[in-house]
Amino acid sequence: MLSIRSACFAPIFRAPAFPLAALLLGTASLLTSCQGSVAVSPGTGENTDPTTVGSSASPTQEYLVGATLFVQTAAEYRALCYQAYSLAEQRLVEHLHAWEADHGARSGRPTGAGKAGPAIITDLDETVLDNSAYTAWQIENEKPYTPETWAEWTALAEAPLVPGAADFLHLADSLGVQIFYVSNRKQNERPATISNMAELGLPQLDTTHFFLKTTTSDKTERREKIEALGYDVLLYLGDNLGDFDARWDKQPVAVRAERADAARADFGRRFIVFPNPLYGSWEGALYGYDWGLSMAERNAARREALQPASLP
Secondary structure, three states, rough: OOOOHHHHHHHHHOOOOOOOOHHHHHHHHHHOOOOOOOEEOOOOOOOOOOOOOOOOOOHHHHHHHHHHHHHHHOOHHHHHHHHHHHHHHHHOOOOOOOOHHHHHOOOOOOOOOOEEEEEEEEEOOOOEOOOOOHHHHHHOOOOOOOHHHHHHHHHHOOOOOOHHHHHHHHHHHHHOEEEEEEEEEEEHHHHHHHHHHHOOOOOOOOOOEEEEEEOOOOHHHHHHHHHHEEEEEEEEEEHHHOOOHHHHHHOOOHHHHHHHEEEEEEOOOOOOOOOOOOHHHHHHOOOOOOOOOOOHHHHHHHHHHHOOOOOO
């Protein structure tokens, strides 16, 4: 299996060496006239490129270091993922028993019961697949997210599992529950994604179980399509609240928090949330979803959102 540092991807994943004068000249040019294309996060479908039009600072990914190290090195991160999947297993068994009591095939399903049977809907990135290696590459190479380098990463089919994912998905499969992978990866990433997941030994990988992004990052229509097929969705899993419901999409920080408080009964019951400090709508909310902000403006927005102690 290739590594993200594989020689065949050296043009993309390694910064070339330049003479000092050329480097200084290039940096000066970047500071005065840098323009970038709109980049979209794989998890949220939102622009995350700090070198978009209007950037007045050299691109830096330094702010991602702590988050990336947390995912890659913290035992606490692994424990949180195991905790989430352990709870998911408990809830799935409970919901399935209740579903069988209400809609069991032996006694016949009442009107309105899902004809296709029970199902779960899960996100992929930072829920099943860990993409922190890509973020580490961003940091090491001082490169922002771009669709092109993200596509190169997913084409490697090297993403490891989020801790606990395999055991849970195999349990769901053994219980006869249909697993639908609803992700904002693009349609052309499907073959590499399935190859990656097959290498990890995950179940139910035929194309009918994948609902990837087409024209919108809003997953509402894809969730509704699954329900329209006659499935009773027992559980939703994801790292972004938009994986569960659109009520949190494109909303300010305060509104997202209020709506999370209002939906507290669903978390740990119908909605299983995974930790993702790397990216997400939580970050977009800090910027007012204006992904055209310069890096300096984003840094300022992040600092402005801090709530420091009232110490001298």
